[in-house]
Amino acid sequence: MSEPRKLEVLRAIVEDYVHSREPVGSKALVERHHLGVSSATIRNDMAALEDEGLITAPHTSAGRIPTDKGYRLFVDQISAVKPLSPAERRAIQALLEGSDDLDDVLDRTVRLLSQLTNQVAVVQYPHLSRAKVRHIEFVLLAPRKVLAVLIADTGKVEQRVIDAGQELSDEVLSELRTRFLGSLSGTPLNLLPQTLQSVIAGCPPARRGPAQALARGLEALATSSREERMVMAGTANLARSNVDFPLSIGPVLEALEEQVVMLRLLSDMAEDPRGVTVSIGRENPYDGLAEASVVATGYGPDATAKVGVLGPTRMDYPTTMAAVRAVARYLSRILGP
């Protein structure tokens, strides 16, 4: 029993099953792929694969389907990344080029990716840590309520309402604004906390209170937005493939809606040297996603924010991985300096 052929058999099973959604038997296998051996031999191989836990039979007299472990082996060692079609490349380029705003870019990206893969696409907002403060604005909404707006040089705008703790006049606020802006302009966001301390220290005692409140607000602004938000598209694709999620489309939707879950999941995915990380079925901790796989990768300057796709474990990994990788690259290029 040759080891290479066993892998070849696993590959064939995965591909056929992904294609037909039906358990694949030994006979169909030798017919569709020219493996050069008879179905009996394949049966032996399949028995071995089953012993190793790579495939399983839903019932005695059905063909085999890959297990999570089988998909894992397939993804890690067998499959080759399928190149995108020129049409797809063009679509990516065209769709992403005419956009200005960051929100806009991300929005187009998820839509594109979900169309490309026929699955649910997810994009995490890029981190701000590398960005620098471009501008700060305080606006007095009510005597004690200040709207703080932070504009980063990446074009990202963050806002938040802050309780100043005491009543402020427009003049005081304006003075504070100048103070903050003077010290903070150009500061990288990850260094913001320290710099804020020095601003407060430089304030006359009378201004300390509100300055501290504002500083806290700004700090929250810079850190809160880090990994907190994401955009999503293509949930309708879940329903189309309701054959894949027999009755469990509900939990999947829940997980997607509870953005925290998805964000955790994305963040936890270790960066794969080959560029795209895959989490298959029960490999991920959330029960609702037991029958789902996530294909994701980082993008942007330090590749910390993630873009990815969620679909049934029975998905076309090579193509999906190719699409995710391609989209991430274009995305990085567009957002890049």
Place this chain on the structure above:
Amino acid sequence: MSEPRKLEVLRAIVEDYVHSREPVGSKALVERHHLGVSSATIRNDMAALEDEGLITAPHTSAGRIPTDKGYRLFVDQISAVKPLSPAERRAIQALLEGSDDLDDVLDRTVRLLSQLTNQVAVVQYPHLSRAKVRHIEFVLLAPRKVLAVLIADTGKVEQRVIDAGQELSDEVLSELRTRFLGSLSGTPLNLLPQTLQSVIAGCPPARRGPAQALARGLEALATSSREERMVMAGTANLARSNVDFPLSIGPVLEALEEQVVMLRLLSDMAEDPRGVTVSIGRENPYDGLAEASVVATGYGPDATAKVGVLGPTRMDYPTTMAAVRAVARYLSRILGP
């Protein structure tokens, strides 16, 4: 055959069907509701109701279910708005009070409303027309690219990247900023176009070009955000009630994701004097929502932005309407002056 009793029968049918999801027959009806007549009489009434197109029988020997028209009559003339439970009132109050940001408020609102009704909740962003300009900021991202930020006195922040058409220096931009801010501060957003014209007119010829570009950008900023965006929550509830959308949960998700469709739908709903508008099944033009109903109402100062709920035609209208109305009221109060 008494007219009032016929309505009573329709009411009973709607309520039972909503409760049990199963066609309701004449016998079950007299048992569950004390109508004071026999099942034979009810059968006669039901035949009449069917002639009028208010109810229908899925097949010969099944009970009846309401038609869209039947629901319509029920909503318009029969049902009484069910008051919310004290617990629900408390939940609304508690959840909405601890919030600061507009985004935050809307986000909590949809989540709350979807939990309250076990359906998909939708909130349209409030219009800006009544809001006034509080602050304007221009930030130079690249020699020709300007990030315009518009802060309204409602605390809403809008941003957009503008192509200035020619290279600008920080000084020129700063001068323009002062010019714009001087004239625009306090201007209601719906009057923005006219005011912008006067700003441009007041510019020295050398500044006209960029000023015009910026003005166009600001105008787009003020109008674009009007009815364009919405927040949504509770799509997972669609799946839970997959009994209601037999196989058609896909189209519903599509409609929800194509925000344009939902926004059109919401905007098109005429304001009902009783406060809550209902669109039932095929009353709405989009095919994917043929089995869905929307319950919505306006909120905010001029009640032009909408908040609502989408669910199966077979929904508990009285409670849903009550929830929508209550949430809209709290929302108006919080956003109010």
Place this chain on the structure above:
DNA sequence: GTTAGCACTCGCCACGCCTAAGTGCTAACC
């Protein structure tokens, strides 16, 4: 206008049957 009674219509479910697909095993073969 209401009611009782009755014949009739279907959807649904359970039962049993059969077929097709696929397996595992054994014995022969190279």
Place this chain on the structure above:
DNA sequence: GGTTAGCACTTAGGCGTGGCGAGTGCTAAC
């Protein structure tokens, strides 16, 4: 030893049958 042919065995799923059960419409009496 690995490969193959053959065969007995298993089982899901499709299909027709028949028996409820729920519900209706109609008629005749009240």
